[in-house]
Amino acid sequence: MVSDVEDLDSPVSVPVADVEAADQLASDEIKDRQFVVALARGLEVLRAFTQKDSVLGNQNIAAITGLPKPTVSRLTHTLTRLGYLSYSERLGKYQLGTAVLSLGYAALANVGVRQIARPFMQELADYAGASVSLGSRDRLSMVYVEHCRSDATVTLRLDLGSRIPVETTAMGRALLAALPDSERRYLMDRAARHDPANWPRVRDGIEQAVEDYRTRGFVISAGDWQSDVHAVGVPLIPPDGSPILAFNCGGPAFLFDRRRLTDDLGPRLVNLVRNVEAALLRR
Structure with a gap:
């Protein structure tokens, strides 16, 4: 990938x-x-x-x-x-x-949701034979702050600190779908200026993600980022008012067709996020 x-x-x-x-x-x-x-x-x-x-x-x-x-x-x-x-x-x-490394570890330590989410993420990764990740937005990228993978021989080769685009990935689209309209339009405008040739297709994918999130609670990226990668994404809106995060679950397209994403992994990822939200409220 x-x-x-x-x-x-x-x-x-x-x-x-x-x-x-x-x-x-x-x-x-x-x-x-x-x-x-x-x-x-x-x-x-x-x-x-x-x-x-x-x-x-x-x-x-x-x-x-x-x-x-x-x-x-x-x-x-x-x-x-x-x-x-x-x-x-x-x-x-x-x-x-090494001074940057110490800052990075300090930043990760402050993302308390990681410790709560990791058992749920690993359980889903093992069930699906997939990669499950948690990310936060940095400008027009999503940065992985937690990552779990199964023992399957074919998984996505990403890890903590990996950066992926906001506008074409399941994780990024999940975050965009959960943002207030004004903030989402602002980010879309900035992305459009740098890739005008592909923007109509990318815009349609984001708009579809917003609708999917409204009706199903999850979004899909099937070959929109990389042609051989399919994934679902779900946002997490922390109850303490901190910035929105997003989860994804997916892997190689030949193992994760649209039906599996829609009927199985999407609902399971929504359930994972609900469990994390409940655990955060109990803290």
């Missing part, structure tokens, strides 16, 4: 959402006097590193973030001194340092 990690010399991908964020920095400085652009730029440098692009040089980072290379050089030097990046003399490139 997901391509193997590329060689270090392969072209660096530029996430759409990260380019958009870099374009916003100058306007944010003008609109918000409290906005610290230097800090925002440093964080954009850290965000440039992904599972796919885990080792980057200053030129790569400049291309991803849209920041001037001299600015990037100063930021990477500072972040290295602080332990957020580490530098390889042999490669002449950077990778994330």
